Amino acid sequence: MKPEEIRVCVLRIEGTNCEDEMADAFRMAGAQAEKVHLKQLTGETFPEMKRNLEDYDILALPGGFAAGDYVRAGAIFAARIKSALGRDVKKFVEDGKPVLGVCNGFQVLVELGLLPALDGTMSPVPTAALYTNDSGRFECRPTVVRNDNGGRCIFTSSVERGKLMMIPSAHAEGRLMSRDLDFIRKLEENDQVVFRYVRDDGGKAEYPWNPNGSESDIAGICNPAGNVMGMMPHPERVVTRFTHPDWTRNCPGGEGDGLQIFRSVVDRLG
């Protein structure tokens, strides 16, 4: 498949607010991206606006405050996807098609049971939570993440292992938690850890470099198959050097760090 033939569905409902940047990031990586409202997939719209999930090659869940973050961050968007499209999304993932969730999108993937999905594709109830930041506040600042994935995750397939990337975070609920005491070990065994927060010099992150208190400094994870990834920081906000916080001094090449994530998946499919 040529990159320009890859169709990306950037799924939105009321309250998502990063769909424009997300679609642009995929376009900059060479793919076609379309912003699609959930109702266009469920058929609750005019005939000419209806879309089928299976016609797309990548599904992206953007950041924002879907449905006002009522009940819990991501819970309502996840419940609406599950009730109307649960089977289609599960098939999409089982077919090996990539699914990306950023920030609120990551929260949706966890609430959907698509992440961490330690046993199978989609757990019937959430097996992890993205819980309120340790600080109790909305944390919004540049963060540095390290690619800790051993090669399973499709979204970092062309990012060197150990590479540091400066990608901004902006969330109030980003602390990855589970009741499973062996959670981190299992993630590591399955090569499901994708990004960890680190200090700007690569050292172990403490607050504020780890903005939320996430266990083992985890910023992003993938499913055991490597085709579903969720991350709290926003790669779509740093696709050009001009939105990099240190761009005048320290961003050679004209590209922002975030673009590599979109390029990785588009190049792999292409």
Add this chain to the structure above:
Amino acid sequence: MAVIDIRIDLKKGVADPEGNNTKKTLESLGFKGVTDVKAVKVFEISLDMPAGEAKKCGEDMCVKLLANPVIHNFSVTVR
């Protein structure tokens, strides 16, 4: 017709930044003897069904939407 109260609270051991912040603020306002503050969420739901079924229905709502079993406990009370 039944009205149920669904109470969602945090599991033991899960930090409660909202409760802690509220406690700190209450203390700063001069309230003495505040030993603990817990933030809980309550949904009041009216259902067109007998009370016997309403409890079961409320519990199902918690599993499917209102609670995340990783961090929350829930209880359903029929009024």
